[in-house]
């Protein structure tokens with residue numbers, strides 16, 4: 710049976726393609742989702758794609774994943790650097806977690822260098838642009 714991977718996106722990623730394209734690129738989140746679905750099919754994976762600007766909604770989606778998902782790919786966006794709640798939710802999830810950032814956060818402002826989620830993630834990727842989402846699927850093949 711094909712594995713189900715939850716792909717979770719945090720705040721402002723709904724503006725992907727419009728927001729600071731010099732950092733986050735020109736692709737929209739819908740473009741990313743479409744490319745991921747195609748790539749997932751080649752790896753015998755199924756994805757559940759989700760974005761929210763609300764911390765609690767992301768926490769609740771991680772709770773849902775506890776019952777359903779074989780893995781999580783998460784770009785927590787700004788919550789990467791602030792959210793103990795998302796870390797705690799991920800710690801209550803038993804399958805692998807891949808943390809993803811479109812930009813190389815380590816090349817940016819100092820406040821982006823710390824991630825609460827990295828304490829939980831099996832793998833962390835940053836700086837691959839939106840291509841990173843497809844590459845992250847390879848972890849679960």
Ligand code: DHK
Pocket residue numbers: 720721722784786787788789809810811812813814821
């Ligand atoms: C996206 C954001 O919105 C920022 O708050 C993070 C991350 C970096 C990204 O590179 O995908 O600091």
